[in-house]
Amino acid sequence: MNLEKYIRSIPNYPKKGILFRDITSLLENKKAFQTAIKKMQKIISKIPHTKIAGIESRGFIFASALAYLHNKPLLLIRKKNKLPGKTVSQKFKLEYGTDTIEVHKSSLNKKDKIIIIDDLIATGGTALASAKLVEKCKAKVSAFVFLIDLFDLPGNKKLQQHGYKTHKLINFPGH
Numbered sequence: 329m330n331l332e333k334y335i336r337s338i339p340n341y342p343k344k345g346i347l348f349r350d351i352t353s354l355l356e357n358k359k360a361f362q363t364a365i366k367k368m369q370k371i372i373s374k375i376p377h378t379k380i381a382g383i384e385s386r387g388f389i390f391a392s393a394l395a396y397l398h399n400k401p402l403l404l405i406r407k408k409n410k411l412p413g414k415t416v417s418q419k420f421k422l423e424y425g426t427d428t429i430e431v432h433k434s435s436l437n438k439k440d441k442i443i444i445i446d447d448l449i450a451t452g453g454t455a456l457a458s459a460k461l462v463e464k465c466k467a468k469v470s471a472f473v474f475l476i477d478l479f480d481l482p483g484n485k486k487l488q489q490h491g492y493k494t495h496k497l498i499n500f501p502g503h
């Protein structure tokens with residue numbers, strides 16, 4: 329099944345110059361969503377891991393299905409001030425300004441090997457900050473899995489340069 333055709337591309341959203349890759353059109357097609365999850369499942373079944381982490385918010389959709397299927401704990405990497413317990417934070421740069429992501433301190437320990445899931449990788453800022461967050465908690469990153477890689481943007485390469493293993497199902501240009 330060709331998953332590419334289930335992704336809707338919306339020019340100039342949320343602002344001028346951005347070509348938004350919309351996954352809602354894939355989620356609304358049950359076969360396409362099932363295929364995406366099955367492909368991710370096949371990838372992660374070969375990677376040793378103890379927990380599966382999703383990056384807020386679209387990463388949650390895929391991470392929760394995979395955690396359920398793999399009988400593994402689901403970890404939420406959330407935007408600042410969303411988690412009620414004691415958290416560990418990581419700041420990262422956006423095009424304009426900065427953002428912060430957090431994880432519950434109690435969610436990770438040094439024995440953990442984490443697969444990090446998101447819908448899309450672009451500049452890699454969010455993914456790299458997620459890896460730092462996991463490592464701040466003394467856990468290891470086993471791999472990243474993305475539905476979409478915007479291959480002409482530096483994210484995927486940046487992660488690989490930092491020594492992380494990355495997997496993706498769909499390659500799209502960023503513009």
Ligand code: AMP
Pocket residue numbers: 346347348349350383384385386446447448449450451452453454455483
């Ligand atoms: P980045 O940190 O630049 O790799 O951005 C990754 C995050 O931003 C992901 O969680 C995506 O959901 C979102 N994102 C960035 N660029 C796009 C795009 N062109 N279309 C859809 N989502 C995007």
